[in-house]
Amino acid sequence: MMFRLIIGSLLVMTSLLVSQTTLARQKALVVGIKDYNYWSRLQNSRNDAEDIAATLQNLGFETTLITRNDQGEVNNERFNQALQQFSQNLRPDDRVIFFYSGHGAAIPTDGGSTEGYLIASNTPAPSRGNKIAIQQNAIALKQIAETISNKIDPDVGSILFMIDACRNEVINRGADVVEESTPSQPLSKQIEVIYATSNGSTSLDKLPTDNQSRNGVFTRVAIEELNRHKNNQGYSSDAFFPAVKIKALQLAKAAGKTQVPAWMNDTGRESFVFVPCPTDQACNVVIDNSTTINHNSSADKQFWDEIKSSTDANDYRAYLKQFPNGSFVALAESRRDKYSQSTKQSSVLESLRLPDTKKAMSLEEMQKERENNPNGTSIYDSLQIKRNKSTTVLDSLRLPEKTAKDCQSVVFDLDTGTINGIKPTVSQDDVKAALPCFTGSTPDGDRLNGMLYNYGGGVFFNNHNFYFYTGSDFIEVRSDFTGTVSPSLLGVSKERLNGAYGRPTLTSNGSYFYMMSYGCLQFELRNNVVYEIRSYYQDCKAASEVR
Missing domain, CATH: 3.40.50.1460 (Rossmann fold)
Known part of the structure; x- marks a missing residue:
């Protein structure tokens, strides 16, 4: 060719x-x-x-x-x-x-x-x-x-x-x-x-x-x-x-x-x-x-500036393909050969892993990170838990054990957009104090007592019956939610939903959005029945863009 x-x-x-x-x-x-x-x-x-x-x-x-x-x-x-x-x-x-x-x-x-x-x-x-x-x-x-x-x-x-x-x-x-x-x-x-x-x-x-x-x-x-x-x-x-x-x-x-x-x-x-x-x-x-x-710089230099810190041999192959007579050919060839050899010594995915020595963050540090980045989707972006983490660390994070039956007393109130009276903007400590089925949390998403784990800044209960995002300002419950939705609208038909709330503020991708006093209420329908409900502390246009 x-x-x-x-x-x-x-x-x-x-x-x-x-x-x-x-x-x-x-x-x-x-x-x-x-x-x-x-x-x-x-x-x-x-x-x-x-x-x-x-x-x-x-x-x-x-x-x-x-x-x-x-x-x-x-x-x-x-x-x-x-x-x-x-x-x-x-x-x-x-x-x-x-x-x-x-x-x-x-x-x-x-x-x-x-x-x-x-x-x-x-x-x-x-x-x-x-x-x-x-x-x-x-x-x-x-x-x-x-x-x-x-x-x-x-x-x-x-x-x-x-x-x-x-x-x-x-x-x-x-x-x-x-x-x-x-x-x-x-x-x-x-x-x-x-x-x-x-x-x-x-x-x-x-x-x-x-x-x-x-x-x-x-x-x-x-x-x-x-x-x-x-x-x-x-x-x-x-x-x-x-x-x-x-x-x-x-x-x-x-x-x-x-x-x-x-x-x-x-x-x-x-x-x-x-x-x-x-x-x-x-x-x-x-x-x-x-x-x-x-146009303020050559295409050759622009491409090189974008890849010069890369450790991926394919980046330098791409440069050499596009600029066979470029200003950085010798250096690109050297780095291509260097990083190609490195790739042969270890799998591609092995190079993706963080070093085992990367320090884990304390709970206080994670809370501070959330305060500094309130609009982020996660507080764990840079987190690496050491592989030899002791069970003592896990035990120190546990709260007194509560039973799965306690989760049945959790109430999701659609009129206020809260779970047991708490809003999705509160801290995880507030969640611990207010929700009866909360059994503890761990920084890296461990499941405790088969009931709860956290991941991506959210708190999940009973195999994802619902999750409660303290960083993204919304609560979601799904069709397998074991608590109570008030009014009881999980699994109801589209006609009954329209009868309860009237014409939606907007519809998007199979979901109905209704403006409420606190923000927006979303109902996702599957096969013309309510499968998922979310409450947001923002307007419905913004809520429709959250996924």
Whole structure:
């Protein structure tokens, strides 16, 4: 393949010769999981999947979309069933894209390395002792890779994975399971992988400066680039990834965040082609990169400045591909070789783990962190609990044991938006004092007495019957809530809900929102009955944007 790319303010033409004896089919499996039973809910994952699916269809891909719908949530059974059905219909010469938007996790193996998993809706929360349960309910990335690659002949077909995982900046660092922004590369030399973020940075579900966007940063930019080049025959990941990386970096940086997409292509073959050329014909690729360039400095230096602190060899490979005669070629080659050697010595995911020596925060420090960041979604972003934490530490966090029966006396009052009279803006100490079924809390999300654990700044009771966010200003109860909802509206029909509250202030994605004296009351319906209720201490427009 001959490929010459010049970035500047001008529109340039690049010749790309693609020779094909037959026009291969283009197939895509797209999965988006927004709603989780035990993990934090994501705002844009479903939108990401729907919009990527539509974009790929416009590019000629036959697309299978898996999100929560009339068939139910995307649990591990439905995920695996969709994967099997999709792979059974593949042919050896197909061009295949697998796209995932949702939570990802790294699970240590007995051999000391780690394996990447994609989190199904019914996967247990990442807490100490949950390793086996998570492995049984999550979907191993290696399994997905093997299932698809077994159907594709690497000499005539091609596979691209795009993984947009760990979306909400909440990172739980337990001893058994680590929620990570970048799962490991699948163990297959057939598969090219683009991750929404590289090691050590976060894939942003939304930007604090732009709450109106339907998509996360990576997916938004990916869709823009694919749409911009949908008519450019021969358009491939060689051109796609550098543009996506620069734009994602710029979007995140403008909002005071960091997100650095990563590209792994060890297939030894040409990069994945999104827009095929006509059979047995050469075609030209038109690439307009003028909108991505800061004209106050060279594109070469701008790209280098963005990656020069990276320890990911693929960042330097991307630089060398885009700037083969650039000012930093020698340094890029040196760092590529250095970090490639480092990667060979340890698994990709192993490098994602925080050092065991990172100090755990005290309860006082965590409370202080919450005070300094009242609008954050978590107080545990930088938390790492040492693996040898003693049971004495856990015991010191326990309150006098209370029984599961006590949870039945918890009352969620819709008229005041409170649980047992307390508001979601109070501290966890206030929660401990007011709720009878509270048995204690731990910094890293341990379950105590099978009744309570905290995760992501919230307090969860009885296997997620409800949770109470002290940092995000809302209470949620679900259909399995064992306490009392007053008035009793869990499980009622849409007609009865309308009779009780009248016309909603607004509706969004199957939810009804009503303005109350304290803020907003939300009812989420499934199969035309109330499944979930939330109260917010903010207006309904703002509440409708919280996920």
